[in-house]
Amino acid sequence: MKRLFTLIALACIYNVAAAQGTYKKLDSLFSNQLDAGWLNGNVLIADHGRVIYKNSFGYADIPNKIPNTDKSAFFLASVAKTITSTAVLQLVQKRRVNLDSPYKKYIPEFPYPDITIRNLLSHTSGLPRDKEEIFDTVLKVQPAKKFNFRDIILVLQQYPKPLSFKPGDQFSYSNINYNLLAVLIEKISGMNFDAYLKKYIFGPAEMTGSYLCNPRTAQKADVTKRYSYPKHYYPHLIQADSIPNDTSYTIFWGQGNVISTTTDLLKFDQALYHNKLVNEQLLDEAFKPAILNNKNEVVAGGGVSYGLGWFILRGKGPDKIVFHTGYIEGLRSVIMRNLSKNQTVIILDNAQSFTNFITASNAISILNNTPQEKVKISIADRYAKILFEKGGDIAVSRLVQMQADTSHFRYGVREMDTIANELLADSYTDKAIEAFKINLILHPGDPEMYTSFGKALNKAGKREEAILMYQRALSLKPDDKTIKDSLTKLEQR
Template identity: 70%
Template structure:
């Protein structure tokens, strides 16, 4: 009896110590990303439904110094597609629809007869990716009109273009697919999409802080504002909706449910995760179908790229043959979301970020690696991004000294000549010519055998009126690569212009 009690006590102590160690390692991971400026939002990590790490980082409202908290709510962006998929699969389970039925059966005016419900769920329909593609023709006739997802089928009737490929032949991600699925849920359930989700998904799962955003519904005060860097070189986060280019994208559009627009919290997403595990929403048999790679007409898997396949509303990541990991990511201006579920081990990682941090998927994957005690992928900071921000705000001398430090620290920083070239050209296009010249010169000195860097520097010199210097640079580019068409054309024009002066 004493041995038995000792064994139990030892097991409890070991489990507690292990949980403490995991929490410390996760905290080190996420704090490191926060310090590097790579996370601003909420994270949650769970094992078998038990939260082992949860933390808030940064601001929900920068101007008013309101921090993100456990109660902060975020737009889920395309993570919402997992919820739309669940709604459709519920209707399959209730035998109100069948996956292989043509969508046209429910919407006779839909112009593509061969597209099935499964094609929409699996992004194998061949339909355009976004609303801008679909409404381009209509907007030319009605430039002031505002459109919503109920206008998609009439717009497709005026689209007058064939599908990109035969349905089922290829995988091609499309938000339009999921807008159409929202319409299908409404048609077959005889309920508005938001009301259906509340009754059949949010309420059964206990997701009390989750809802669909709409112009008619005033967002709750705990919804985070969304921020981004308007350009790579810009050193401060700006409110996404304050940037004219972003506001202009949406000036003709209202509600496009199905593809996104769900607002939620990390806690509520864990409740959704657990409701799926416990088959509160959909049967295990149907979910198994959703979590398998879609098979194309050629009998190959629908591959989304990077070793990731797509099922029915879920990306499928095969890291190990013995493990099944499903996930979805989301991105809109000023927001990134990641929802990863290791089905085999019942591990869950959720990141909701309201500052468009670019490394959240790798960070979430590293959290899974910590849980499994496997090597993590090193997340390195972009030298070009940091250098350009310092150059823009503090000038060339400060930027150069910082560049030398970063170049030496290869553990934490990575240098890409093409990234530096891209950001320098952003500066050039925005008429920060002197700063662009400095960045391009530095990039050229660091990459003296790359003809593309000479092309960019020559273009900037020419724009700055330094024709003689531009000619010399283009000549050097042609020595490195005699068939450099861009340099040939630019040099010919410069020499022609010089002969006329």
């Protein structure tokens, strides 16, 4: 008996030490992200529903230095699609909707008879990606009208859009698919979409801090403000609400607009694991790749498939991992679930940090002692911000330092070209020339670097120098008609 107690004690000590080691590794991962400027928000990691790491980073209100806390709530952006898909699957479970029935069966005025519920859930419908493509024609006729997601059906009747492909032939991510699913839920349930979610998703999962954003009601005080860089080269975050956007639209539910917390998302996650919302058979259907008409699995790109409201991650060994990311101006979100081991990673970020998906994947790797993916800081992005704020001399000296530190920094030639063109388009011509020049010096064998530099020189009134650049580009790519035409126009001026 004494030996048994000793073994139990040793096992407890080992488990505590292992847990502490995992915590330290996770804290190091997220602290490094914070130091690199890639994290401003809340993180929660759970194993079988038990929280093993939870932390808040940065600010909910940056100018006023109000920190993010456990109580901070965030827009979920497209992570909300997992909630919409769950609501649809509930109606399937109740036999009120059939996955393979045409949408038109339930909404007769819908003008595309071949699009099924499964097509909408799996982004294989062929419909346009965003509302702007749906409403572009009607806005010319009614420029003062405010549209919402319920107007999509009527507008598609009046101004039908050709599908990009036959439903089921391809994958093409579309927010419109999920707007239409919200319309379906309202029609079948006889309830407003927000009321449905409250009663059948948020209520049963005990997500007391979650709700749909509604322009008729004020957001709660704990919702974080959202921040982003309006341009790549801009050195300071600004509040996303101050970035101009189209005011022709009001609510577009189904695709996003859910406000929630990391704690509530864990409750949602666990409600799925315990089949409180949808039965296991339907969830298995949601968590496997959709099948196209040619019998191939849907491939969403980058080693990722798509099921019914969930991406499926490949390349992480035998474990089955599903996830969804979200993005709106000033926010990025991700929920990642290792279904094989009941592990959950949630990151909600209100400063649009672009590495959160890789960070979530690395957190899963830490939990399972597998290799992490190295994330390096963009030299082009850092250089451009220093160039804009402090000038070319300081920027180039920092660039030299960053180039020498290859373990932490990477140089992207196309990225630098994009940022330089952004500076040029915004009439920061001298700064654009500096960036183009650096790119050319570092990549003298690339003809595009000469044409880009030539374009900037021409805009600065340096025609002869621009001609030399185009001539050099043509010598590197003598059959390029675009370069020839540009050079001819310059020479004939």
